[in-house]
Amino acid sequence: MTLQELYMTLLVAGTVLLASIAAARAAHRLGLPSLLLFLAVGVITGEDVIGLHFDDAQLAQALGTAALAVILIEGGLTTQWSDIRRLLAPAGMLAAVGVAVSVVVTAAGVHWLLGMDWHLALLLGAIVASTDAAAVFAVLRSLPLPQKVSGLLEAESGFNDAPAIILVTVFSTATSELPGAGSVAGTVVYQLAVGGLLGVVIGRLGAVALRRIALPATGLYPLATLGFGVIAFAAAGAANASGIIAAYLAGLVLGNAKLPHRAATRSFAEGAGWLAQIGLFVMLGLLVTPRQLPSAILPAIITGLVLLLAARPACVAVCLTPFRVPWREQAFISWAGLRGAVPIVLATFPVVAGVDGAQDLLDIVFVLVVLFTLIQGPALPATARRLGLTRPGALREVQVETAPLDVLDADLLTVTVPPGSRLQGVAVFELRLPAPTVLTLIVRDGAAHVPGPDTVLRTGDELLLVTTPQTREAAERRLRAVGRRGKLARWFGEHGDQEPPAAAPASEAPR
Known part of the structure; x- marks a missing residue:
């Protein structure tokens, strides 16, 4: 590739990325999953419209699998363990038994209605068996649904990709005859067990390492966190286990560990997840040939109806009835099983x-x-209302978010009162920090205290201050000044310069 070709490639890639971001904003306003518009960007960029040619299925498979790993790592990092802990059993049933039921029912339906041979029918059933969290929650995030319902959908979508991938791989590599049910079940159990174990172990090791090792830059923590997730994915794949479940569980362990710079890590993971989704959907849109799609419309409608009206309700009923999930919630979970990238x-x-x-x-x-x-x-939304899961004017759960300081256009300053500093004995109001700088927290003897105006600083206190970029320098100068000459620093001509002035004569020293 010449330098000029590289420039053109980057120009096209940057344009497609910005177009996809604009599409994501449009999808959000329309209440649609972003994947549809990402796919549209890929189709429009493809050979039948703009003319970009791409038909390498093997490259698409490799890049798509890698993108799925990043998406699932990000999903694990941003999932609260407390939200899904009590839902692991029903979610596990949906992800394992539910996928098997969905595959069998879908395969039987397309075999009898479309005349498709059993091999292709089982392949098609396995391909469409898993649900997509991004597609579901792009629509559900504004609905006041019960936590049980939304958490169950989220947990299921995180776990059911792995069994579907295993079944598709088994059916795709079967040449002469299909493997027996026992052989398939053994393969699924091995891959899930070993992949899950590797994901948890590597996630725990990563959490321990990131807590104990001080990295030289804040930006390295998100990279290291994502790196541990990638290692879990690759290690499981090398062991012929499920890299997908390993990546998700490693992200789940790391995301719920008390790691430094969690806000930066989460923001970086979300950005990486968006980039992986955009690249994945645009690539898949490029892979298809629009002029060949009309012949697939009728089979797709029949397959979708079998999946929506028979396979999905059957797997939900089989898996959730033993857990006494109300029928209204089962009906909504059945309808909300959207398919996406996988x-x-x-x-x-x-x-x-x-x-x-x-x-x-x-x-x-x-x-x-x-x-x-x-x-x-x-x-x-209408389905949720008709089933009585949400009503107009219903109270919504309070959403608590972490706001990065860069979003607030603010800086966080940390100061430790060293031995011999004149900050010792100074009350908070005597600091006279430039507005809007505020002392928000004092960590003293391992305990956190919210200071009042009359709180007196002590040696060893760790101070957390919030300021703005415009007043940061003035706040730092004031803290240095008080630290050198005390609360009357200005009376002695101390203004907190970087280089302290020459020591005053003893006769001028404060008493």
Whole structure:
């Protein structure tokens, strides 16, 4: 590649990225999952419209799998363990037994209605078996749903990718005859168990390392955190286990550990997740050929109806009835099982494996994801209201967010009162810090205290102050001045310069 070709490639990539970000904003305003507009950007950029040619299914599979790993690491990092802890059992049932039920019912439906042979029918059932959290919560985030319902959907979508990927891989590599149920079950159990164990172990090791090792720059902590998630994904893959479940669990462990710079890590992970989603969906949009899609519309509609009206309700009923989940919540969870990136990525597996009819499956899955996201997504708010899960004017749960100081245009200053400093014995109001600088917290003897105006500083106190970039320098100068000459520093001509002035004669020293 010449330098000029590199510039053109970067120009196209940057333009597509900005177009995708604009599409995400438009999708948010319309209440639609962003994946639809990301896919549209890819299709428009492709050979049938703008003319960019891309048909490398093997590269798409490799990049798509890597993007899924980043997305799931970010999902784990931003998931609160307290929200899903009590839902692990039903979510695990939906992710394991539910996927199996969905595959069998979907395969039987397309076999009898479309005349598809059992091999392709099982492949198609496995490809569309997993749900997509990003697609669901892009629509649900503004709805006051019960925590149990939203948490269950989130946990299920984090766990059910791995079984679906395992089944697609098994069915794609089966050549002469399909493997027995016992062999498939053994493979699934091994991959989930070993992948889950590696994810938890590497996540814990990463948490211990990041707590004990002082890195030279704040920006290295998010990179190291993401690096541990990638290591978990790769280590599980090298052990022929599920890298997807390992990546998610490693992110979950790291995200719920008390690590330094958690806000920066979360912001970086969210940015990486968005970048992975944009790249993944645009690439998948490039991979399909629009002129071939009309022939896939009818099979996609039939497959989607089987999935929506039979397979999904069956797996939800089988998995959640033993946990006494009310039928209204079961009905909503059935309708809210949106499909997204994973099925389209999984549809590339049989293409790479050379399975006959695999290209038709890819077209069917692409059309199914687009059509049924358009049907199900906008209908979710009305469905929740009709089922009595939310009502107009209902009270919503208070959402507590971490606001990075850069969003507030503020700086956080930390000061330790050293031995011999004149800050010792000074009351907070006597600091006379420039507005709007405020002393927000004092850590003394390992305990945190919220100071009042009359709180007196002591040697060893750790002070946390919030200021603005405009007043930061003045605040630092005032703290240095008081530290050198006490609360009457200005009377002695001390203004907190970086280089302290020459020592005053003993006769002028304060008493």
